[in-house]
Amino acid sequence: MDIQQIYKPVEADLLRVKETLRKAGAAEGASGHEHMAEMLEHVLDVGGKHVRPAITLLASKFHPHDDKLPVLMGTAVELLHIATLVHDDTIDKAEVRRGRPTVSSLWGKDVALLVGDYIFAKSATYVCDTQNVRVIRTFAETIMELSAGQLKEYMAAYDWQQTRDHYWKRIFGKTASLFSTAAETGAILGDAPENEVQALKSYGYNLGMAFQVIDDILDFEGSQTVVGKPVGNDLAQGTLTLPAIVFMERHPKDESIKAFFEDNGNQEKCQVAIDKIREASNMAEAHRIANGLCDTAKNALNILPISPARKSLLTLADYVCDRNL
């Protein structure tokens, strides 16, 4: 499955989003913020799949509307995503993102903090240009969800007593909130009636949850060469994800994870826990849950008229569930 094929109905608009992002750095230089311009150009000149703006654009395609608005919104959604990456990489002490050195590794944590703040605010200006107050407010609330979600993950590190419920709340905040907003705002700016807005929001929410679950599965399944990180990296860093929670549900008396979290420098205990979590039946259960979320996402689209955009959103859900990268 080729992602560009899925994006076909919004190909031209997505190009406009990418072009706006590319030029955003240069614009800052012109307004007297030379240092900021240099750093923005570094951050914005990256690849990536642009899945969030693509969702915004596709969600807008069901009714006649002003084409400019979803492009502005798609730009904002991608910029917001980039701002969170800049701050997350700072917290995680990540050295590399998409093959390039991170802002914090090049210029330090303090600069990364300010550059992230700037991109947050910059993303909001694109939302403001839509002139739609409902969309602007949803966007601000999403930034709150994103930072609260990251804080939850941070505070829950090395806490082995977490349930699925904790996990769902956490990944809603850090991932699904933005997917949900990407779809919802696209629908609103695409002049969709309220029931379709809610359907597309639900699609975005469930797709975002599935996206994060798959990410967390790949962390255990992928080989280091494909994922670029050692297998079980999340657990090693003290983050409890769905495969680990499924394992604990199925083996309530097994204390491997507890043993590692209570002695978290211990590589041997870490490996024992990882090997147990990776056991086939645990991973199958996690996959079953991810597939269920993808199905819920797809079913939410039932009320929408059959169209190329709907077909793309359906295929995108399959793509997310099948991705092995």
Next chain:
Amino acid sequence: MDIQQIYKPVEADLLRVKETLRKAGAAEGASGHEHMAEMLEHVLDVGGKHVRPAITLLASKFHPHDDKLPVLMGTAVELLHIATLVHDDTIDKAEVRRGRPTVSSLWGKDVALLVGDYIFAKSATYVCDTQNVRVIRTFAETIMELSAGQLKEYMAAYDWQQTRDHYWKRIFGKTASLFSTAAETGAILGDAPENEVQALKSYGYNLGMAFQVIDDILDFEGSQTVVGKPVGNDLAQGTLTLPAIVFMERHPKDESIKAFFEDNGNQEKCQVAIDKIREASNMAEAHRIANGLCDTAKNALNILPISPARKSLLTLADYVCDRNL
């Protein structure tokens, strides 16, 4: 001069702002963000003079309007100020703010980063509640100015080749932009005609510039017991402020500051530079500039009708220029 007396015309509204701020932390707990609630309560339960929201409220008082709107905006302006303090304290490694330990000293830099992000977004939700897109956009641009201003200061550390022009741009970003926005948005939401909006914006801009210049003067003039920081702390940290720039303008051949900046661990060289900057004629010139900015702020109000709010804004400008704290 008593600041509460100056705030008299907006006393009731300012109480509503403070009440909203006090309750903001608790509201987060109710929405499932318990950790965030705890940290917000710590950050928001502080004193402070609330000069920025007072400006918003006073600027709104010239025409009949919906009272709720400036209260929402005042709350947003103070929250935004608090968000920048949380991030600035993180960068400056400050241990204490207004007599209380900072977020970064209590919970670490990573948490402070996320809490600051959350407060930025939270402040934006209050602005959204005004439903005024012009005001929302101005607010987003102000966040960009604030972070770009901080970045300028950060990047310019220990650079002795800075002129007044660099200094003006830097302090506009880090301080005057928010004062300007506080006044401008108050005027807009107070239904003022455009010429009065511009007059109040100019008042806010010049008052904010004066406010920062006085801050920078006090850093050299205050005694450690009053200011709570050692005299010349800015210079010691590599930040070149107006008194230092005035000194360099008046003594272009003196290389005391250059000598210290090029050997920045050297306390003796630091003290030599501080003593030279503190010389009476340099400080008198810096004061003259601050007074000029205050006068410009006051003159901007000439076109406004005589009223208690106008009188308060005029007195506030005198208060800012005379403050010795």
